[in-house]
Amino acid sequence: xxxxxxxxxxPTDKGTSVSPYVAKSLRIIRxxxxxYKLGPMSTAVEGEWGEVMAVxxxxxxxxxxxxxxxxxxLQMDYREGALNRIEGKIKSVEEKL
Amino acid sequence: xxxxxxxxxxPTDKGTSVSPYVAKSLRIIRxxxxxYKLGPMSTAVEGEWGEVMAVxxxxxxxxxxxxxxxxxxLQMDYREGALNRIEGKIKSVEEKL
Amino acid sequence: xxxxxxxxxxPTDKGTSVSPYVAKSLRIIRxxxxxYKLGPMSTAVEGEWGEVMAVxxxxxxxxxxxxxxxxxxLQMDYREGALNRIEGKIKSVEEKL
Amino acid sequence: xxxxxxxxxxPTDKGTSVSPYVAKSLRIIRxxxxxYKLGPMSTAVEGEWGEVMAVxxxxxxxxxxxxxxxxxxLQMDYREGALNRIEGKIKSVEEKL
Numbered sequence: 001x002x003x004x005x006x007x008x009x010x011p012t013d014k015g016t017s018v019s020p021y022v023a024k025s026l027r028i029i030r031x032x033x034x035x036y037k038l039g040p041m042s043t044a045v046e047g048e049w050g051e052v053m054a055v056x057x058x059x060x061x062x063x064x065x066x067x068x069x070x071x072x073x074l075q076m077d078y079r080e081g082a083l084n085r086i087e088g089k090i091k092s093v094e095e096k097l
Numbered sequence: 098x099x100x101x102x103x104x105x106x107x108p109t110d111k112g113t114s115v116s117p118y119v120a121k122s123l124r125i126i127r128x129x130x131x132x133y134k135l136g137p138m139s140t141a142v143e144g145e146w147g148e149v150m151a152v153x154x155x156x157x158x159x160x161x162x163x164x165x166x167x168x169x170x171l172q173m174d175y176r177e178g179a180l181n182r183i184e185g186k187i188k189s190v191e192e193k194l
Numbered sequence: 195x196x197x198x199x200x201x202x203x204x205p206t207d208k209g210t211s212v213s214p215y216v217a218k219s220l221r222i223i224r225x226x227x228x229x230y231k232l233g234p235m236s237t238a239v240e241g242e243w244g245e246v247m248a249v250x251x252x253x254x255x256x257x258x259x260x261x262x263x264x265x266x267x268l269q270m271d272y273r274e275g276a277l278n279r280i281e282g283k284i285k286s287v288e289e290k291l
Numbered sequence: 292x293x294x295x296x297x298x299x300x301x302p303t304d305k306g307t308s309v310s311p312y313v314a315k316s317l318r319i320i321r322x323x324x325x326x327y328k329l330g331p332m333s334t335a336v337e338g339e340w341g342e343v344m345a346v347x348x349x350x351x352x353x354x355x356x357x358x359x360x361x362x363x364x365l366q367m368d369y370r371e372g373a374l375n376r377i378e379g380k381i382k383s384v385e386e387k388l
Binding site: 195203243244247251254258262263264265266267268269270271272273274275 | 344360
């Protein structure tokens with residue numbers, strides 16, 4: 001019951017440069033052991049619903065230590081039986097180009 | 098540690114009319130007892146992170162029974178110490194108009 | 195060829211309180227004459243693609259005067275032939291509850 | 292006045308497999324000549340507001356030929372004076388890991 005999400009979470013009370021906070025999240029994602037892919041606007045993560053949401057919650061808990069306002073946008077795509085979609089979806093589109 | 102989210106979750110394998118599925122989610126949200134507000138493109142819910150995410154997960158579990166592809170977009174806004182924001186944020190903007 | 199969008203646009207370099215900036219956008223939306231609905235996390239607007247996107251661009255131009263970093267999330271839903279959806283979609287779901 | 296967007300646009304009336312439609316959009320993006328990056332859940336594009344939105348509109352016009360319901364989610368990040376952000380933002384985060 002694997003899902004694919006991508007999300008972007010950042011403080012809005014820390015001025016224009018937020019990459020240190022994005023790096024904190026990325027470290028948590030990397031240490032989760034789940035497949036992930038960092039993009040310019042979001043990070044994709046694949047796993048069971050509970051697994052990926054636990055990672056997102058950890059990122060939130062980490063940012064909340066330092067930040068008094070935090071925004072997140074998250075998209076989720078579930079396709080029954082589908083696996084290894086982080087690379088698979090990109091390939092599937094590129095093959096049709 | 099209240100957060101405000103809004104989200105939209107729908108099957109993409111059921112053709113153009115998805116309001117029966119949106120209604121299933123709304124019933125789950127209503128039965129959660131959390132403050133919520135149905136909008137034309139999404140439903141806002143307010144509560145602890147764990148509370149609102151549990152509601153979102155229930156909606157996903159419900160849709161997964163019938164649907165083999167499901168999409169969700171979710172936005173979260175956390176503001177330290179802020180409460181009753183579903184109505185509060187609208188009022189705050191309208192006062193400044 | 196009407197579309198329904200909702201969007202949220204805000205500076206991320208102005209600290210925790212951004213409602214003055216949201217109010218600037220809402221004034222532009224209101225003055226457009228298009229049907230709209232302010233929600234706690236976003237504002238819905240309905241019209242032709244070109245009409246609604248022109249409004250969004252005006253909001254961006256307004257915020258850019260004062261802000262050096264701006265974030266926006268926007269969702270669009272197109273349904274062939276459908277009109278008056280800001281109220282219609284809410285009613286359609288509530289009837290099924 | 293460059294902006295960075297990423298977006299995902301897909302029909303919801305065509306069943307579970309939508310990669311042919313995503314490929315149509317990607318062809319339009321590629322042919323625009325703007326810097327872009329295909330990800331598993333969205334495609335990032337960089338350019339002037341008017342340039343990137345013109346590309347998004349072309350994708351919509353293309354899909355509308357065949358599809359009676361279309362959904363899009365789009366995020367935009369503007370940072371005054373910043374350029375070459377598709378690779379730059381990823382590098383900036385990876386350096387901090």
